[in-house]
Amino acid sequence: MKGVQFLVAFVLLALASKLVSASDPGPLQDFYVAINDTKDGVFVNGTFCKDPKLATAEDFFLPGLNVPGNTSNQVGSMVPPANVQQIPGLNTLGISLFRIDYAPYGGLNPPHTYPHAIEILVVVEGTLSFSFVTSNTDNRLFNKVLYPGDVFIFPKGMIHFRFNIGSTNAVAFAALSSQNPGVITIANAVFGSDLAINLDVFAKAFELDQNIVKQLQSRFWWDNN
Numbered sequence: 001m002k003g004v005q006f007l008v009a010f011v012l013l014a015l016a017s018k019l020v021s022a023s024d025p026g027p028l029q030d031f032y033v034a035i036n037d038t039k040d041g042v043f044v045n046g047t048f049c050k051d052p053k054l055a056t057a058e059d060f061f062l063p064g065l066n067v068p069g070n071t072s073n074q075v076g077s078m079v080p081p082a083n084v085q086q087i088p089g090l091n092t093l094g095i096s097l098f099r100i101d102y103a104p105y106g107g108l109n110p111p112h113t114y115p116h117a118i119e120i121l122v123v124v125e126g127t128l129s130f131s132f133v134t135s136n137t138d139n140r141l142f143n144k145v146l147y148p149g150d151v152f153i154f155p156k157g158m159i160h161f162r163f164n165i166g167s168t169n170a171v172a173f174a175a176l177s178s179q180n181p182g183v184i185t186i187a188n189a190v191f192g193s194d195l196a197i198n199l200d201v202f203a204k205a206f207e208l209d210q211n212i213v214k215q216l217q218s219r220f221w222w223d224n225n
Contacts, residue, residue: 122172
């Protein structure tokens with residue numbers, strides 16, 4: 001009996017150590033400010049970092065998110081980011097912020113996903129339709145109309161989109177649980193990859209004529225490249 005208990009305890013300990021090693025390590029100092037200089041920096045969490053003694057308040061600061069983004073584009077939206085590329089002090093802190101501006105009558109944040117982050121978003125101006133779709137095989141659509149002060153959450157990895165259904169500009173702010181969420185815009189990634197994906201793949205996957213696939217690829221490829 002004691003032998004069985006020892007074996008069970010050993011297995012649980014082994015599993016626990018596996019889980020610990022699979023998670024992100026906790027910081028061993030107050031912060032790791034990112035720098036572009038690869039000569040003198042230390043590589044931590046995907047970026048090179050400066051000596052913490054050389055950090056300044058500017059490393060943790062970003063102005064300008066009060067300025068509306070230019071929505072005069074094909075989708076009618078703009079997403080100014082505040083992630084580790086803009087705020088070096090965010091490195092290893094596991095959080096980032098975005099402002100999203102929407103043009104009236106249909107400004108769209110196209111279907112996209114964040115493979116690295118959960119997103120929580122608050123509407124500060126306008127009326128927005130929020131949606132996300134669950135994974136296979138359910139593919140359930142969750143949809144909600146939000147007004148100023150309303151909050152919505154997009155679970156990690158879910159394809160989601162937002163649409164301005166109002167007649168005025170709309171503004172929202174989103175916080176994400178990663179310093180670099182890794183956004184993937186579905187249409188751009190599928191039809192605008194740096195090397196064109198074989199037409200047969202899309203023709204079968206989307207049940208489309210190859211000529212339509214060619215049109216989509218040509219449009220998104222030029223936009224992306």
